[in-house]
Amino acid sequence: MYGRERLAASLAAPEITVAPGVYDGISARLVEQQGFETGFLSGAGVSNSRLAQPDVGFLSLPDIADLTRHLADAVDIPIWVDADTGYGNAVGVHRTVRRLADAGAAAVMIEDQEWPKRCGHMAGKSVVPFAEAVAKVEAADAARREHAPELLIKARTDAATTRGLDEAIKRLRAFADAGADIVFADALTSEPDIRHVAAEVDGAALSVNMGFGVRSRPTTPLIPARKLEAMGVDAVIYPRLITAAATAGMQRALGELRTAIDTPETYEAPDTVVDWESYMDLVGKPAVDDLEARFAVDDEETAD
Known part of the structure; x- marks a missing residue:
């Protein structure tokens, strides 16, 4: 259900999961149409796009659960869901995992930051004590076992930049022991650090964050997926790619519109937007047409 078994199989395969x-x-359906096997519902992406706000803890469980439900209905690929800190203590995490499992998540990610959390690549973040962080992963695992056994749990630590790499490794090991299927240390700042984590952590699939994917950041270096695979990384997420690309595309389109407004002659910039037929296909109009034809009622019968 919801691609959970497919996602687990992908993570267990030798090839890196992207x-x-x-x-x-629309972003989820584009990821599916481009042949990617899974997508990651980014909390930063939702906060940026829905609220025009940074990733600093403005989202709530109802926000994410509602969107998860829509995405699970829109695509067939499994969707990982970013649940921030789990929206509370260990009891809150237990409820969050149940809600997101019901909404159709294939995997749920929780992190060990103090609330309000912030993007792992921003300054000013802090993490909860070790025991509390582990207890939250244990609660997530318990909720999964009791309610949705095929759901995957991803546990993230932000300890590398706040308490050092050794503490991050300690937490990842403990998260794996507590039942996490996937572990993730965010904002690792060098290739040697990623290699070191990959060598020191086992018992769960290892994930890393490559941000934009096609553009470097001042924190984690940009490393090709196949190189990460060779380094022992099992999965890579690109949470910032589509939001940043959409922003660039909207800026270009609005610039072209400004030119069209200021030009007395008809002005077209067709490469700025997709064509009508492609767009209707993307949003599922042919499927709606098929349903309308299937359940059409004869006008004469209606009149009777």
Whole structure:
């Protein structure tokens, strides 16, 4: 259900699992149409796109659960869901995992930051004590076992930049022991650090964050997916790619519109937008047409 078994099989395979970030139905369907096997519902992407706000803890469980439900209905690929800190203590995490499992998540990610959390690549973050972080993963695992056994649990630590790499490794090991299927240390700042984590952590699939995917950041270096695979990384997410690309595309389109407004002659920039037929296909109009034809009622019968 919801691609959970397919996602587990992908993570267990020798090839690295690639998960572009998604933030709405169109982005998820584009990821699916481009042949990617899974997508990652990015909390940062949702906060940026829905609220025009940074990733600093403005989202709630109802926000994410509602969007998860829509995405699970829109695509057939499994969707990982970013649940921030789990929206509370260990009891809150237990409820969050149940809600997101019901909404159709294939995997749920929780992190060990103090609330309000912030993007792992921003300054000013802090993490909860070790025991509390582990207890939250244990609660997530318990909720999964009791309610949705095929759901995958991803546990993230932000300890590398706040308490050092050794503490991050300690937490990842404990998360794996507590039942996490996937572990993730965010904002690792060098290739040697990623190699070291990959060598020191086992018992769960290892994930890393490559941000934009096609553009470097001042924190984690940009490393090709196949090189990460050779380094022992099992999964890579690109949570910032589509939101940043959509922003660039909207800026270009609005610039072209400004030119069209200021030009007395008809002005076209067809490469700025997709064509009508492609767009209707993307949003599922042919499927709606098929349903309308299937359930059409004869006008004469209606009149009777």
